[in-house]
Amino acid sequence: DVKVTQSSRYLVKRTGEKVFLECVQDMDHENMFWYRQDPGLGLRLIYFSYDVKMKEKGDIPEGYSVSREKKERFSLILESASTNQTSMYLCASRLPGVNTEAFFGQGTRLTVV
């Protein structure tokens, strides 16, 4: 059974903290993605990675960074958490190719207080 695993389902952090969200996939996929999901806005792409140590900004990268040191692991970093980063964060992975499906993790609901 293919799997994308996010390290936490729920997180509560304080404003200004550095936050790490971890994602691991077991499908040997080259492409990995971080989205945030907000009501009425759908999934918005924060960052994606197409190979180890390679990354590209998505549509809303401000306030975030990423790390991909190993093929199976893609980390999202909130450098200094703010209340407007309270959201559901979803990690996904895909094989290269335009018709490949994305596999999603269960999501991390982050609350910044």
Next chain:
Amino acid sequence: GQNIDQPTEMTATEGAIVQINCTYQTSGFNGLFWYQQHAGEAPTFLSYNVLDGLEEKGRFSSFLSRSKGYSYLLLKELQMKDSASYLCAVGVSGGYNKLIFGAGTRLAVHP
């Protein structure tokens, strides 16, 4: 710019048929995906269309018209477990298999 529109909410009756529409305006087109997302769970893949026409997969079918920038997801013989959000996503060219998602349609199935 990139824009994908779908209705916010729909309701339907168990056993009925429902059609969820999606219209898109994107730069480049590499196909259209539908995903299902139950509350609190990960989105899961339902279908992919890249050619015009209807693709049928059991109780679910998906239609695409590229010239109209339009797709729909058709759910037949609705069951209570079909209550979920349905996400339309377009693959766009210009970088690494990027997917642009609509805001999703929340479907409630009633007895």
